[in-house]
Amino acid sequence: MDIFYGLATVLTSLDTLGFVALGVVVGVLVGAMPGMSIAAVIALMVPMTLYMSPIAALSFLYVLGKSGRYGGSIAAILFNTPGTAAAAATMNDGYPLTLQGRSKAALRMSTAASAIGDFIGDMLLIFGAAYIASFTEKFGPAEFFAIYMMAFIVIGSVVSDSVAKGLIAAVFGVLVSLVGTDPISGYDRLTFGWLELSSGFSLIPLLVGIFVIAELFDQVGKTYEPVVEGMGDGSDGGAITREEWRLSLPVIFRSSILGSIIGILPGLGSAVACFAAYGEEKRRAKRPELWGKGAIEGVAAPEAANNAVSGPSMIPLLALGIPGSTVAALLMGVFLIHGIQIGPTIFTTSRELVFQLFAAGLLGILGYFVLGYYLGPIFGKYITRLGNQYIYPFIFATALIAAYSSSMSFFDVYVMLAFGVIGYFMRRFGFPTSAFIIAFVLGRGAEESLRQAMLLSNDGILVFLDHPVAMVFILIGLAVLTSRIVSSLRHRAGRRAPVNS
Amino acid sequence: MFNRLKGFVAATAIVAGISASAGAALAEWPEKPIKMFVGSSAGGGTDTYARVLSGLIHEELDGVPMAVINRPGAGSMIALKEVADQDADGYTVLMQAVGPVVVNELQGKSPVDFRKEMVPIGVLGQVPIVLTVPYDSPYQTLQELVTHATENPGEMRWASAGRDDYLGVGFSKIAERMGLDVQDVPFKGGGPAKAAVVAEQVDFSVLGEQHLVGFESKLRGLGVFSPERSALLPDIPTFAEQGYEVANLTNVFAVYVKAGTPDDIVQRLRDAVATTAQKEEYKALLAKAGLTDTYLNAEESAALLDQMFEDLTD
Numbered sequence: 176m177d178i179f180y181g182l183a184t185v186l187t188s189l190d191t192l193g194f195v196a197l198g199v200v201v202g203v204l205v206g207a208m209p210g211m212s213i214a215a216v217i218a219l220m221v222p223m224t225l226y227m228s229p230i231a232a233l234s235f236l237y238v239l240g241k242s243g244r245y246g247g248s249i250a251a252i253l254f255n256t257p258g259t260a261a262a263a264a265t266m267n268d269g270y271p272l273t274l275q276g277r278s279k280a281a282l283r284m285s286t287a288a289s290a291i292g293d294f295i296g297d298m299l300l301i302f303g304a305a306y307i308a309s310f311t312e313k314f315g316p317a318e319f320f321a322i323y324m325m326a327f328i329v330i331g332s333v334v335s336d337s338v339a340k341g342l343i344a345a346v347f348g349v350l351v352s353l354v355g356t357d358p359i360s361g362y363d364r365l366t367f368g369w370l371e372l373s374s375g376f377s378l379i380p381l382l383v384g385i386f387v388i389a390e391l392f393d394q395v396g397k398t399y400e401p402v403v404e405g406m407g408d409g410s411d412g413g414a415i416t417r418e419e420w421r422l423s424l425p426v427i428f429r430s431s432i433l434g435s436i437i438g439i440l441p442g443l444g445s446a447v448a449c450f451a452a453y454g455e456e457k458r459r460a461k462r463p464e465l466w467g468k469g470a471i472e473g474v475a476a477p478e479a480a481n482n483a484v485s486g487p488s489m490i491p492l493l494a495l496g497i498p499g500s501t502v503a504a505l506l507m508g509v510f511l512i513h514g515i516q517i518g519p520t521i522f523t524t525s526r527e528l529v530f531q532l533f534a535a536g537l538l539g540i541l542g543y544f545v546l547g548y549y550l551g552p553i554f555g556k557y558i559t560r561l562g563n564q565y566i567y568p569f570i571f572a573t574a575l576i577a578a579y580s581s582s583m584s585f586f587d588v589y590v591m592l593a594f595g596v597i598g599y600f601m602r603r604f605g606f607p608t609s610a611f612i613i614a615f616v617l618g619r620g621a622e623e624s625l626r627q628a629m630l631l632s633n634d635g636i637l638v639f640l641d642h643p644v645a646m647v648f649i650l651i652g653l654a655v656l657t658s659r660i661v662s663s664l665r666h667r668a669g670r671r672a673p674v675n676s
Numbered sequence: 677m678f679n680r681l682k683g684f685v686a687a688t689a690i691v692a693g694i695s696a697s698a699g700a701a702l703a704e705w706p707e708k709p710i711k712m713f714v715g716s717s718a719g720g721g722t723d724t725y726a727r728v729l730s731g732l733i734h735e736e737l738d739g740v741p742m743a744v745i746n747r748p749g750a751g752s753m754i755a756l757k758e759v760a761d762q763d764a765d766g767y768t769v770l771m772q773a774v775g776p777v778v779v780n781e782l783q784g785k786s787p788v789d790f791r792k793e794m795v796p797i798g799v800l801g802q803v804p805i806v807l808t809v810p811y812d813s814p815y816q817t818l819q820e821l822v823t824h825a826t827e828n829p830g831e832m833r834w835a836s837a838g839r840d841d842y843l844g845v846g847f848s849k850i851a852e853r854m855g856l857d858v859q860d861v862p863f864k865g866g867g868p869a870k871a872a873v874v875a876e877q878v879d880f881s882v883l884g885e886q887h888l889v890g891f892e893s894k895l896r897g898l899g900v901f902s903p904e905r906s907a908l909l910p911d912i913p914t915f916a917e918q919g920y921e922v923a924n925l926t927n928v929f930a931v932y933v934k935a936g937t938p939d940d941i942v943q944r945l946r947d948a949v950a951t952t953a954q955k956e957e958y959k960a961l962l963a964k965a966g967l968t969d970t971y972l973n974a975e976e977s978a979a980l981l982d983q984m985f986e987d988l989t990d
Contacts, residue, residue: 312874312875313875313876314875315872315875315877316861316872316877356751356840358838358862358864359839359862360839361783361838361839361840361841361844361862362840363785370749370750370753370754370757370787371749371750371754373749373750373751373753374748374749374750374751511717512717516867516868516870516871518868518871519871519875520871520874523890523891523894524890582717582746582747582748582749583745583746583747584747584749584754623863623864627861627862627863630833630859630860630861630862631833631861631877631878
């Protein structure tokens with residue numbers, strides 16, 4: 176059992192254990208901070224992990240992602256503001272519970288649900304990833320292109336309310352990815368003679384700009400409701416009744432499975448998972464009249480689902496070398512920095528490392544469970560005392576350092592600032608930045624694999640007909656797109672109906 | 677106040693004068709840390725050679741550290757340009773993979789005239805290149821592969837590490853000279869090219885020997901391009917042994933300084949690198965990283981670079 180070997184290695188490595196613990200604390204704290212997204216924090220941390228051992232670096236960031244997804248629920252429950260997009264659905268019932276003086280119970284439920292969801296997702300990763308990789312090992316450019324194509328369509332059409340805006344953001348991401356050396360001919364493209372651009376835009380400055388700088392611009396204009404005295408101090412004692420557990424546990428298991436499945440699909444991620452699970456469980460609810468007014472199952476469902484995404488979202492990265500989420504895209508960068516080739520062969524070449532990473536993930540779950548279950552309310556209380564005027568200048572300075580240090584280049588700092596402005600306007604006008612970033616990451620791979628597929632065969636575009644697996648992926652993409660268009664048309668028709676009658 | 681300022685200026689001038697005269701004598705070199713630029717990110721061949729060298733060479737430089745600075749991008753040309761833009765004072769050195777220099781200059785993309793503007797200190801490593809097929813390939817010898825390619829022009833596909841990559845450009849040239857009509861499929865570097873062979877998407881690839889280690893059950897090396905067999909994979913015959921005279925494709929890692937650096941500084945650097953390269957600790961560190969340790973002195977380095985240019989020029 177590779178996972179036990181991995182656990183043994185991690186448990187005996189003080190270095191890795193220390194970084195797992197640090198990842199837990201930083202993740203929960205940052206997740207609980209309103210407005211700071213986990214992807215942004217990981218983007219800031221990547222350059223600092225350059226000088227750590229590969230396993231310490233990967234464990235730190237992976238655990239940071241997990242505990243950050245959980246930490247988001249603290250702000251959602253206590254202050255009615257999502258700490259992360261993944262926790263947006265948790266507000267619906269979490270905040271009403273706080274108003275009823277049951278904040279501690281809600282926090283405990285979210286901690287338990289997150290940990291169980293995360294654990295189930297990780298089990299799928301640990302036992303499924305190597306199996307899936309053995310199947311994908313023989314994939315070539317044709318199959319990869321079909322998967323990229325599917326990812327584009329799914330991401331573009333799912334991440335935002337507007338299919339059109341999602342697709343526009345995705346196309347913009349592809350356009351930016353075209354800058355740099357042509358992957359086939361090797362000649363420079365859209366670089367305007369700048370040597371710095373001949374390798375294309377680097378991911379870190381782009382990410383920090385789009386997520387951190389744009390976020391800062393955005394947050395400057397916002398204010399948060401002051402904390403009501405006595406709230407979140409656990410005056411309720413945190414009791415969850417036997418009846419509530421009986422209602423919540425099946426919800427947690429169903430939502431974990433749903434979250435895991437959503438996690439495997441590239442591009443969907445935690446934010447989609449939490450709403451999907453919340454919606455599904457509300458539909459099935461035994462006491463629907465309570466939902467939205469403080470049903471504790473309404474906290475359990477989204478929290479189980481958004482953390483269940485964490486493990487399975489690593490599967491496309493490890494088995495195909497295709498990052499399914501922004502966090503995975505960042506981790507891919509870390510793998511590459513440390514010279515670890517990702518893709519199906521990773522289970523041959525770096526098997527030990529991969530299972531150590533999985534083991535670190537399990538320890539991270541345990542870590543944030545213990546931390547959150549006992550200290551969650553206290554964390555929440557202190558975070559609001561730290562005003563934005565103290566946090567944001569610090570974050571801005573860190574962003575500058577992160578952009579510079581990824582390749583010690585001022586050019587990257589300018590790139591970061593420019594994309595900060597672009598990202599701000601994208602947000603203001605409702606273009607999903609995550610679609611942009613994922614498309615940027617996928618764009619290069621998609622172009623490369625399409626053109627390689629053309630070179631590998633004399634059949635031109637018909638090459639895909641020879642590859643049944645590729646056809647299946649393309650059809651899945653088209654099916655998702657069609658169902659999205661149909662449901663949005665129906666939605667529009669439904670809204671119009673009362674006006675017409 | 678004004679007088680004090682004048683005094684300060686005078687004092688500064690004296691101090692500056694002293695350090696200037698010390699600089700002129702050059703006896704003091706090195707008096708501040710030396711920067712070693714690397715044109716790729718941390719990790720990987722060039723960077724590892726740089727870090728192993730910098731970890732030990734300070735013992736030969738009066739304890740003055742040599743700091744590794746990574747400036748990735750533009751196929752190592754950003755780092756090269758940055759070193760070429762600095763003063764020729766011996767405080768900036770370059771750890772360079774030689775292949776990209778050759779290709780960039782042949783393709784007219786190099787920002788500097790390398791052989792005029794850079795002076796070799798020494799070669800640290802030469803990594804043999806292997807023509808590699810999937811383990812279960814129908815071609816079990818170089819002879820069989822060449823025969824099939826000759827009889828079926830345009831049919832075979834090979835994974836190249838890029839049309840702007842030394843191995844991609846180099847083997848295209850070799851194939852052309854051998855009269856082989858084989859289609860290259862460019863991938864981004866050696867790793868993805870190897871993956872394409874493992875996945876049996878292509879008939880063969882041309883890879884650095886390190887890619888074959890640990891893949892004995894998936895890959896088969898049919899021929900080494902260098903004149904001698906690889907020390908790491910001694911079972912694979914060379915091209916020459918099998919009757920094919922081809923250009924010597926080898927990944928070479930070497931240290932350079934800017935031309936115009938005072939001769940005594942260049943000589944001290946050469947001595948420091950030569951001494952460090954003989955140390956057991958140095959050899960052990962490279963072996964641990966799976967890298968070859970094949971030191972060449974300055975003259976040999978210059979000759980090798982000339983030969984690499986010549987080999988790929990018609």
